[in-house]
Amino acid sequence: MEEFTYRGDATVTRPESLDASATDAWVDYVYLRDNPAGPHKEHWHHSAGCHAWLVVTRDTRTHEILAVEFAREGS
Amino acid sequence: MSVAGSSSRVAEMAGLRLPIEAHVLQAFVTEGIKPLLDTVITFGAGHFYCSQSDKGGLVFGGDIDGYNTYAQRGNLPVVEDVAEGGMALMPVIGRLRLLRSWGGLLDMSMDGSPIIDVTPVEGLYLTPAGAMAASRRRPPPAGASPISSPRANPTLTPPPTVSIVSRKGASSTKRAWARNRTCTEGTPCGSNALIAVSALWKSSPIAAMPP
Numbered sequence: 001m002e003e004f005t006y007r008g009d010a011t012v013t014r015p016e017s018l019d020a021s022a023t024d025a026w027v028d029y030v031y032l033r034d035n036p037a038g039p040h041k042e043h044w045h046h047s048a049g050c051h052a053w054l055v056v057t058r059d060t061r062t063h064e065i066l067a068v069e070f071a072r073e074g075s
Numbered sequence: 076m077s078v079a080g081s082s083s084r085v086a087e088m089a090g091l092r093l094p095i096e097a098h099v100l101q102a103f104v105t106e107g108i109k110p111l112l113d114t115v116i117t118f119g120a121g122h123f124y125c126s127q128s129d130k131g132g133l134v135f136g137g138d139i140d141g142y143n144t145y146a147q148r149g150n151l152p153v154v155e156d157v158a159e160g161g162m163a164l165m166p167v168i169g170r171l172r173l174l175r176s177w178g179g180l181l182d183m184s185m186d187g188s189p190i191i192d193v194t195p196v197e198g199l200y201l202t203p204a205g206a207m208a209a210s211r212r213r214p215p216p217a218g219a220s221p222i223s224s225p226r227a228n229p230t231l232t233p234p235p236t237v238s239i240v241s242r243k244g245a246s247s248t249k250r251a252w253a254r255n256r257t258c259t260e261g262t263p264c265g266s267n268a269l270i271a272v273s274a275l276w277k278s279s280p281i282a283a284m285p286p
């Protein structure tokens with residue numbers, strides 16, 4: 001049981017368009033990742049709490065949390 | 076290139092961006108017991124898998140921790156989750172002491188499919204990357220890879236997986252992609268194990284112990 005749920009990389013942006021011309025943008029969004037060893041911006045959901053969506057900056061080498069902001073302010 | 080959890084970092088040196096995230100998987104070993112399992116047993120619904128080592132310890136694991144990490148250590152919620160899966164599949168495991176646990180890095184592709192591929196950089200090949208957590212759809216470790224270099228062996232056709240590896244700055248029209256399914260044919264994963272486990276407890280020395 002986890003109070004906060006990891007919801008993935010917060011640096012990628014969902015394409016607006018569903019046209020075939022946006023296919024490359026969708027591939028980038030769905031598949032390609034920087035996967036940094038160091039600070040990483042990611043979505044966390046306070047799933048067993050107030051249900052807020054957060055953008056957490058976390059060092060992937062140490063798990064140290066460097067910053068937390070609400071997703072709606074961070075985007 | 077065959078560097079497991081370091082794939083994204085090493086690929087970056089060649090200007091490549093991979094469809095990969097680094098995640099941690101934990102493994103657990105119990106004290107040694109008499110022969111109990113002669114195969115790997117697993118079940119998908121709880122995602123737990125277990126085998127017995129030559130020294131008698133049960134070696135088991137379950138899901139990855141589920142967040143990007145290079146820290147090579149796991150967290151407690153997954154320990155609880157794995158223990159729960161173990162108790163659901165084989166309650167006898169609750170009578171054993173855990174000797175140790177550890178975490179190691181896995182390359183995870185975004186759809187869980189393994190990647191064995193050529194890259195846009197001449198002479199650079201990606202060998203198995205992108206394991207779905209162990210024993211489900213895991214590709215063979217690089218040493219066991221059936222693919223040798225197309226350059227070294229010109230009669231070998233490059234593998235059918237088409238790359239979604241992107242080269243920074245390369246024309247995006249050169250990019251194509253395909254899914255490489257390993258688990259859609261033949262026996263559904265886990266069903267053999269379930270058959271094996273159901274036959275097992277009757278003869279098991281632990282199962283005979285009082286609760």
Ligand SMILES: Cc1cc2nc3c(=O)[nH]c(=O)nc-3n(C[C@H](O)[C@H](O)[C@H](O)COP(=O)(O)OP(=O)(O)OC[C@H]3O[C@@H](n4cnc5c(N)ncnc54)[C@H](O)[C@@H]3O)c2cc1C
Nearest residue numbers: 077078079081085100101102177178179180209216217218
């Ligand atoms: C906790 C855990 C439990 C597991 N349990 C099982 C199990 O019970 N049964 C099973 O079959 N599989 C198990 N696996 C999976 C199995 O361990 C892996 O699939 C397998 O080890 C992968 O082999 P590999 O050669 O691809 O990568 P690795 O064995 O990780 O080798 C990659 C190598 O690349 C090196 N490297 C990295 N960067 C560089 C660089 N820049 N230059 C040079 N070298 C570099 C690393 O040091 C490393 O030696 C487990 C994995 C984990 C994490």
Ligand SMILES: [Zn+2]
Nearest residue numbers: 046049050052
């Ligand atoms: Zn909250």
